[in-house]
Amino acid sequence: MPAPLLPGPRTTPRWSDLITPDALSRERWASCTRRTELVACGTEWDAVVIAPLERGLAALDRLELPLKAGHPVIADYVRLQLIVLVPAGTGHHCDLPGIRVLRGGTWLLIPSGTHGTAAATWLSPPAPHAPRLVDACRLRTALLHPDPSLAAR
Template identity: 55%
Template sequence: MPNSSSGRRRVTWSSKADPDGRVRERWHRADCRTDWAQCGREWDVVAVELGRGLDALDALRLGLHRGYPVLADYLTNRLYVMVEPGTGHVCRDLPGVRVLSTGAQVLVPVSGAGSAAAHWVSPPRASRLVDSGKLATALLRMVAVGAVAS
């Protein structure tokens, strides 16, 4: 739905659930590389099912283009949300969530668009990270709504 003040649609996190043809084409270029990054230093990582994670980010009303580092693995249908180091444990006991911290690694793009297994849905900028407590609350609300709808 167009925004009356600008005439443009608000781009949502959920719109990134399926990469478009342009993104897929960029993955096949020779300049696209990925590498392993240590967790627990610059960030902890909260891994969740792709659609559920994108919906949670939409519920938090975080700007898609604000530089929150969020990765998609389209091959395994997982979303990796970077949170403050040492805070990922807040999400540890949530259903369907895995937390990566000190001693773990995550595959990240280091050049180009990355790959289908490691694509920045939102590339990192500055030191902006998703708040793990707010993310946990959003994910819990989604579980509660899902349980009521069933």
């Protein structure tokens, strides 16, 4: 009789795996000539700024959004915040403690090109033709779900 299959190591990357920038990202930040740019919020999308970074990454894991699906998500490793782009006019659904919503009349620092800086780097760059914005109501629900690893701090 063959041996039972044991669970192998997890092969699907998770958002929470991105809590610390890797060496390749740091190298790219150092050599990138086009780093960041300011863009207006509220026209095509609102930006949901989540602190701490771990909270936002855990919420995206709960949503089970694939990392490479073109959902525009930015990490700010300087301030330890996650920025998730949601459809314009819907960011207010995420007004919660520890959350800032950038709407019309505000500006966001985004990576210019594919690399950016430690203050603004794409964890998931937008899809080239039609960014897949995260649903703000689903994001709110995921943010409200308690995360035991954060409560222990």
